[in-house]
């Protein structure tokens with residue numbers, strides 16, 4: 001598959017302050033990338049840099065192989081063949097749906113314009129709304145118009161800044177699936193920004209997790225979930241709970257049990273914690289064993305209950321106050337119980353004292 005986008009060591013500064021540094025990523029034709037990360041990490045700045053609204057301080061961007069953008073060689077936004085969809089859609093309020101879509105294709109002949117507009121109206125199920133103004137449309141319909149307008153000039157890359165944040169939760173999933181199918185049908189390469197990990201898993205082929213202007217991890221959603229490469233990625237994606245542990249030979253001990261004969265013994269560094277995913281914890285049915293945790297919060301989920309557990313009776317260096325357990329079983333607040341860790345591939349990370357989730 002041909003490469004549409006290649007970024008090497010991209011850097012951006014605002015007022016001499018580094019906002020993006022050492023960003024490298026590649027996208028093949030038709031791939032959809034979800035950009036994820038905490039507020040202020042630089043997601044929108046990266047989209048604006050690709051679109052040409054922000055200039056590079058370092059590195060290079062290559063679009064479709066032959067277009068090279070670097071600090072010494074800038075290319076104006078209108079010549080980059082990139083379509084952008086803003087969070088508030090930025091439709092022209094005084095233009096109809098059809099006129100909004102026509103905005104970027106005025107160089108085509110009138111009949112070519114009409115053919116392209118009709119095609120897009122049909123593709124985005126807007127035909128019956130073509131004469132309406134943006135204020136006469138729902139949020140979802142306005143978003144379709146924004147997508148149609150961005151697709152009209154046949155861009156090589158589509159950028160979407162939080163495309164689903166203004167859509168009510170009930171329609172969001174349906175719309176995400178529909179737009180994903182549309183982009184796939186058109187073999188359109190796209191990058192979208194989101195705060196929501198569920199959107200990434202529904203909409204993206206690849207996920208890029210950013211933190212403080214850097215790209216921490218890039219990969220398929222399933223890879224990033226199963227093998228997060230650092231504490232920030234695992235924690236931002238809320239992959240599990242962090243509990244302390246101690247190591248003795250091949251035995252790894254926690255407040256909820258010891259895993260023996262660990263072959264891949266994780267190195268214990270300062271501030272290292274074990275990541276426990278909800279599927280790694282199970283309740284021991286044998287009540288004669290006593291208890292090692294207490295239920296200190298309960299929330300209801302579609303599948304059952306989400307319990308927050310705190311360790312009880314553990315030596316002080318192994319205590320924890322938050323371990324997630326999902327179960328259909330009904331437990332009471334304050335109830336003591338015994339849980340164990342199922343043997344699994346251990347994920348151990350050092351906690352960064354300055355990371356965003358500590359604030």
Ligand SMILES: Nc1ncnc2c1ncn2[C@@H]1O[C@H](COP(=O)(O)OP(=O)(O)OP(=O)(O)O)[C@@H](O)[C@H]1O
Nearest residue numbers: 014015019037038039040041042043044045046195
């Ligand atoms: N025009 C600007 N001038 C100076 N600093 C800016 C400018 N635009 C953004 N920044 C700073 O750059 C950093 C990254 O901002 P950006 O909007 O790209 O983050 P983001 O990840 O998209 O955040 P959010 O998720 O909240 O939209 C922030 O610290 C922000 O304050």
